[in-house]
Amino acid sequence: MEAAIGAARGLVGREAQRRGVINNPSLEELLHKLHTKVGKAEDALDELHYFIIQDQLDGTQYAVPDLGNTLWGHARHIRHAIHHTIGNFILPFFSCWLLQDDDHGAAAMNDPHNTANPGSGNDGSVTKLSFDRVAMSKKIKQAIEEMHSLCDQFLELLKIIPDHSTSTTIVNLKRPLTGSITAQENLYGRRDLFEQTIKDLITNCTNSNKTLSVMPIVGPGGIGKTTFAQHLYKHERVEEHFPVRAWICVSTDFDVLKLSQQILSQIEEKNSAYKISSLNQLQKSIEKRIKSKRILIVFDDIWECTTQDWETLLAPLGKGETTGNMVLVTTRFPSKVDDVKTTNPIPLKGLEPNGFFKFFEALIFEGEKPENYNDELTDLAKDIAKKLKGSPLAAKTVGRLLKNDLRKEHWMAVLEDNEWQKQKNNDDIMPSLKISYDYLPFQLKKCFSCFSLFPEDHRFSNLEITCFWSALGIIEKDENYMEELSKNGFLVKENDRWSNQQYYVLHDLLHELAQSVSSQECLNIYSNASFRANDVPKSIRHLSITMKDKYVETFRTEMIKLKSKVDIANLRALMIFRKYEEQIDEVIEDTFKEMEALRVLFIEVNSPESLPHYFPKLIHL
Template identity: 30%
Template sequence: MAEALVSVVLEQLVSLTRKQIEEEVRLVVNVEREVENLIFHFNAIQAVLQDAEERQVKEKSVRTWLQNLEDVSYDINEVLDEWNTEILKHQIEKEEEKEGKNVALTKRKVCFFIPSPSVCFGSIGKVIMRRDIAMRIKEINEKLTEIANLREKYNFHENTIRATEKLEHVETCSFVQVSSIIGREEEKNRLMSMLLSESSQQGKSPFVVIPIVGMGGLGKTAFAQLVYNDENIKTHFDTRIWVCVSDPFEEIKIAKAIVEVLNKGDGRIHSTSLQPLLECINEYISGKKFVLVLDDVWNPTISNWEPLMGALQNSAIGSRILVTTRKETVATVMGATVDHVIHLNILSDQGCLQLFNKIAFFNRERDDQLEDIGRKIVKKCNGLPLAAKTLASLMRYKKTRKEWVDVLDNKIWELEEVEQQVFRSLFLSYYELSPAVRRCLLYCAVFPKDYEFERNQLIECWMSQEYLNMKVSHQK
C-alpha cells in the first residue's frame, strides 16, 4: 500500500513543480526547499519500500513505520490536490484575461467593502489559501524527515538487492496425508489420464509439460502430492522426481535436485557450473520414462528453462513434467499446450465444509450446535482450502459454543492465525505486482463486499485518481 502511495505522491510533486515553472509564477511561495526535501526523502524511502512491505508481515514495528508513512502520504496528497487546483484557477484566469473577459470576471467576484480601503474578498481568500498550503507543506516535511531518518533503524535493503529476511516461500516435499485432500476427484481423474497416456508433445519432445494453475491457497501443491504418490504413478514411471523451485528460478539448484535422485553418488553433483549437471542428467535419464514435479514455479524465462528441457530430451516417450504455479505466463514459457493446463478452482461449499469438519472435530465428538456455527464460518472462507484448514485448526482447540461464536462474530481476516497462514501465502502474489498495478488493486477496497462494478467504470475511476498516468499504463 505504502509503495503505491509514494509513487503517486512523487509523480504529483514533480508534476506540480514543473507546472509552477511553466506558469512563470510562484503561487505558493517560500516552499522550494521544502518541496526539494520532500522529493529527496520520498525517493530515499521508495528505494527500501519493497523490503519494508515484505517485512511488515512479521515485524510489528515495521508495520507501524509504514502506517505512519501512509498517513503522511495521504496528507501531502491532499495538499498537492489543493495546490494543483490553485494552478488550474490561475490558468483559467489568465485565459479569460486574454479573451478580454476582465469585466465578466470582476462581476463574478464577491467583494467585501469596509469604509477604507475597499479590498476584494476573493483576493484575500487566495492569499490565505496559498499561505496555508505553504505552512502545511512545511509541517508535513518535518514529519517525513523524521520517518525517513527512522528507516536507518530497520536496516532495510534497497530494492535492487533481494532481502535476506524477505517473505519466505515455504519449502515443499513430495509427502502428503492422502486422507486430508478433499473435493478434487474430477481434477485428479483428468490429470491421471494425462499422466498415464503414452503420447509425446506432437513428436517434438518425449515429454509433455502439464501446469497446474491457480491462486495461492487453493492447494496446488497438495494436489500434486496426491497424484505423485498414487500407486498407478509409482508403477507407470521408471523415475519420480520432486523439486521445490520457488522464486527465483535457479537452474543449478534445480539441476542438482534432479541429479540427487538420478545418481546421488556422482561427483558432478557438487559442481557450481550448470553444464556438468546437465550432462549428468542427460546421461542418467537416457531411455527412462520419468515424471518430474516442479513445485511453486514463479518467474522462469525461456533462456533459463531451455537448457533443462534440452537435458531431458534423452528420456523415453511418455515422460511428464508437472508444474504448479500461480501464473498463466509460466505455462506459456514452459511450452505447455492449452489442452494440457489444469486450472484449479475453489472448493464447493460442501467440500470446504467437509475439509473444515475433518480438522475441527478431529478426535472429538461432533456437536450439532458447533457444526451449525462451523457452517457459517466456512462460508467466510469463500471456498479457499487454506483458509478452511487454518480456521479449522484454530477451532479444534475451542470447546465451548461461546468460543465458536466469538470467532464467527470476529472479523475473520483480523485473526492472528489467519494473518500468519493465509495472508502470508496471498502476499507472495501481491508482491509480484508492479507498484502501478498494486495501486489499482488497492483502490478496489473502497467498494463494499460483493459489489459488482462495471469494468470501464472502474478504469475511469483509476483515471480520475491519476493512477494510469504512467507511460507504461497508457500503453497497456
C-alpha cells in the same frame, strides 16, 4: 529498572491478549510508545551489564559498587517476583541474560571469556567504552519515570475498554519448501478431477510421440496445488508408469544450476550432485541417467523464469530415448502457464462445498465430534466454512482456531469478526489467515511476525529460530513455540531428504501475512531495484536484506535516505541473506556503522578474516 521493564512487558502482553484490543488505534499508539521506551531501558541495562563484565576483567569497580551489584541482585529477585505475580504468562522481549538462571547469570559475569566487545577498528584493536556513573544513573532514572507514566496511561485506557477474556483462546505452550510426501492423507473435494488427471497423464504419455510434455496446474495461493500434485506424484499408477521421478521446489529463486543439481541428486539417489558446479557437466549426467527410462519431474511453485532459462533447464530432459516423459508445473500465475505448457493446463479453484466442509470438519475434530456439535455448532461451522472460499490453507488455520476452543461463544466471535469484511474477491483468503493470527497468544504473535525477516521458503530448524527469538528477548528457551505454531496451522513440519533432520516451512501467503503484521517493526528488502526508503516506517527495529537481483546504484541512494529516516543506532537485528559482494558491503558499511543496540547479526562472508570491522559499539551481541 528490571521491575519497571518486567511490569511494563507483562502488563502489555497480558492485557492486550485478554481484552482483544489489537485494532484499538489509541492503544496501538500507546503500545508503540511503551515498546520504544522499554527497548531503550533494556539497552541501558545491557550497557550496565557490559561495564560490570569489564570491571570483572580489569579488576576495577567503576560500575559494580552501589549501582552494579545492588541492581544485579535486585534484578534476580524481581525476575522471580514477576514470574510469581504473572503466573505462566511469558514475558516477551525480556533480555536474554536476565532470563538465564541465577548461577548461569553469575557465571557469565565472572567468566573472562564472556566479553562484550564494543567494536574494533580496521586494525582489529579493541576499543573500550568509558563508564560515566552520573550519566548512567540519569539514564536509568529517566527510563523508569517514562515507563511508569506510560503504564499509568495504559491502565487508564484499559478501564474504558471491555474485558473479553472469556472468549480468549488459551494454548498450552508445554505440549514452504515442499516435498513429494503430503501430510494430508485424504484428497477432499477433487476426487473426480484427480481421477481424470491421472487418466490424462498416463494416456497422453502412452499415446504421445513427443519426448517431453509439460502439464501446468494453476490456481491462486493456498488453493491446494502442491497437495494435488503430491497425490498425483505418489499414486501407484503414476509410480508404475514413471520409474524415474523427481520433485523440485522452485519458488522465487529460478536458478538453472541449483535446479539442475536438485534434479540430478534425486534421480541418482545421491547427494553428490551439489558438488558439481558446471551446468554442462550436470546436464550430461542427467541426460545419461534418464536415457532409456520414462521420467516425471514436478516443478512446484514457479514464480518467475525467462523463456531462455526454462528451455535450458528442460534441455537434458528432452534427450531421452523414450517418449512420453512428463513435466508437471504448479504456479499461481496464469501468465506462466502460456510460457511453459505443451498440454492443456489443470485449473484449480476452491474445493466443492460438500468436500470442503468434510475437510473442514476433519481439521476441527480429527474424527471425535463433541455431543453438542450437531445441535449447537453445525450451522456456525457451515457459515464459517462459506467464508473460507474453498481454500484448504484457510481451512487449516481457521479449523485449528476452532479446534482450540469448542464453545459456541468462541465460534460465534470468529464468525462475526470484522476482518471478514476486508475480503476483496473470491480468491482472497488473507482475512481468514489474519483472524487466525489475531487469536494466537501474544508471545506466539511476536514469534510469528519475525518470520518476515527470512527469505520465502526458508527452512527453519528449531534450534536456529529459537536462538534467534532468544537473542531478541522474545521467548524463554525451554518453550517449543515452533511446534505450537505448527499445531495452529502456521507452519508445516518436514524432514530433510538426506539427513532426515526435521525442519519447518512457511507457506508464502503466511510469509506475506507475517510481513503485514510486522510492518511497523520489521523490514525485509527483497529487491534493491524497487526498494524505496520513503515507504519505510520510522519505527523499524529489525532489518533483513534478502534481495537476489543485480546491484543497481539507486540502492545506495535509498540506503542513505533510510539512514536519515530510521534510528539506525537502535536496530535490534540485521540479517543479510546475500553472498558477499563488494558494492553491497560498501553500502552496508556506510549505512550501519553507527549501530549500537544490535542483538542479532547474520551475514555471509568468504572467511573469518573478512568479518566486518565497521560496527563500533556492538556490546549487546
